[in-house]
Amino acid sequence: MTDKSDSRTLVVLLSTLISQLITSLILLFPPCSQNTPLTTLPLLHHLDSISHIASTISLIPFSRKRKRDHEQLMMPRNPDVFKSFFNMNSSTFEWLCSLLEPLLECRDPAHSPLNLKPESRLGIGLFRLATGADHGEISTRFFVSQSTAKFCVKQLCRVLCTNYRFWVGFPSRPELDSVSTQFQTLTGLPNCCGIVHCTRFQVKTNNFSDSFAAQIVVDSSSRILSIAAGFRGNKDDFQVLKASTLYNDIENGILLNSSPVSINEVSVPQYLVGDGSYPMLRWLVVPVSDPIGGSNEENFNNVVDILRSRAHRTVTSLRNWHVLSRPIEADFKSAVAYVGACSILHNMLLMKEDYTTCTKDVDDHTLSSHRFQFSSDRGSEEGGVVNKELASDIRSALATKARTSHSMDHETHEVN
Numbered sequence: 001m002t003d004k005s006d007s008r009t010l011v012v013l014l015s016t017l018i019s020q021l022i023t024s025l026i027l028l029f030p031p032c033s034q035n036t037p038l039t040t041l042p043l044l045h046h047l048d049s050i051s052h053i054a055s056t057i058s059l060i061p062f063s064r065k066r067k068r069d070h071e072q073l074m075m076p077r078n079p080d081v082f083k084s085f086f087n088m089n090s091s092t093f094e095w096l097c098s099l100l101e102p103l104l105e106c107r108d109p110a111h112s113p114l115n116l117k118p119e120s121r122l123g124i125g126l127f128r129l130a131t132g133a134d135h136g137e138i139s140t141r142f143f144v145s146q147s148t149a150k151f152c153v154k155q156l157c158r159v160l161c162t163n164y165r166f167w168v169g170f171p172s173r174p175e176l177d178s179v180s181t182q183f184q185t186l187t188g189l190p191n192c193c194g195i196v197h198c199t200r201f202q203v204k205t206n207n208f209s210d211s212f213a214a215q216i217v218v219d220s221s222s223r224i225l226s227i228a229a230g231f232r233g234n235k236d237d238f239q240v241l242k243a244s245t246l247y248n249d250i251e252n253g254i255l256l257n258s259s260p261v262s263i264n265e266v267s268v269p270q271y272l273v274g275d276g277s278y279p280m281l282r283w284l285v286v287p288v289s290d291p292i293g294g295s296n297e298e299n300f301n302n303v304v305d306i307l308r309s310r311a312h313r314t315v316t317s318l319r320n321w322h323v324l325s326r327p328i329e330a331d332f333k334s335a336v337a338y339v340g341a342c343s344i345l346h347n348m349l350l351m352k353e354d355y356t357t358c359t360k361d362v363d364d365h366t367l368s369s370h371r372f373q374f375s376s377d378r379g380s381e382e383g384g385v386v387n388k389e390l391a392s393d394i395r396s397a398l399a400t401k402a403r404t405s406h407s408m409d410h411e412t413h414e415v416n
């Protein structure tokens, strides 16, 4: 500390060396073959930003000190504060910070770097998402200008949505097999690949109210396997589905294309489960209307309800990011980015087994209202009579595999 300029030079030198080292390590050990372009692309961004940081680091002296210094967040190091301010515990926060650190700093305006530690940048961004506080409140709490607050929030969302998008990427084939196995353990239904659900968010821009739809597919642990957001809010669930890449990828055989299983001589392909706001399709299974008491179909509806509650649980957890729990005060594009960022954070928390934002299963009263609403007239419009019969055979075959409520009680306790 005696000679600042010397240690500064050292920092620059070291970080340049480190980034060269990382670059050569990655060149020596290229990402393994199962990495899709989705995961290699962020890696390239990452490399870009490392070299960018190496060239700008002399402007941010000492910011790369390894020791985590929570004092700069202007708050006591208290576990509850982390949970209520950032929706995660302090270990997860530190882990995330070290992961995102180089990316959070890489877009500072060249003429006026923010001179803010990565902890503060991450803290400001997470605080907005977790509490819904506006930029004015953040500015007061973190002793930064409103424009700095705005920058940090935007940069966090940008980093998550571009560099960590793969955290909500659709599972690869072997991964999807394990998703199906978990569904089968829970419900008895084989070959199930996810639950599709559509939810809506309000946006308030100055004086103007708007809304958009977000479609998620989740697994039995409420992990998001696919998210598509930003569809105009007046589209219905099925219109949103048809407008999504997911729909086209499935229809074109790019997704859900593994071998079917045979149940009672009916060939059952990989499929998703949806609620009554969707029609029945070859790869989309929905509840049966008016099943006979005690029938396989009734059991089937009961297990579908369990599955739908997993999707509802995901939405509830997402809305525990309180920026999403009320009309989102932002421009449309930022509001959609908030949903993307919160979805990525949701999966990250599940991966780290940090259950701060998780909620228990919602009760059945809120579920039953959505069971059957899709008008059957529209169902036959889509896909024609042959497909409809096929879909109905598939569902009847599956219904014979559905767990009875007795065996379900046992199983849900185990899984939860």
Ligand SMILES: *[C@@H]1O[C@H](CO)[C@@H](O)[C@H](O)[C@H]1NC(C)=O
Binding pocket: 207
């Ligand atoms: C805001 O909304 C109110 C009520 O809808 C309206 O009377 C007013 O003109 C609007 N102001 C602006 C700036 O659009």
Ligand SMILES: *[C@@H]1O[C@H](CO)[C@@H](O)[C@H](O)[C@H]1NC(C)=O
Binding pocket: 079, 089, 090, 091, 092, 352, 353, 354, 355
């Ligand atoms: C945070 O959560 C993780 C996962 O549950 C746990 O392993 C870790 O000990 C927790 N850390 C703190 C500080 O509570």
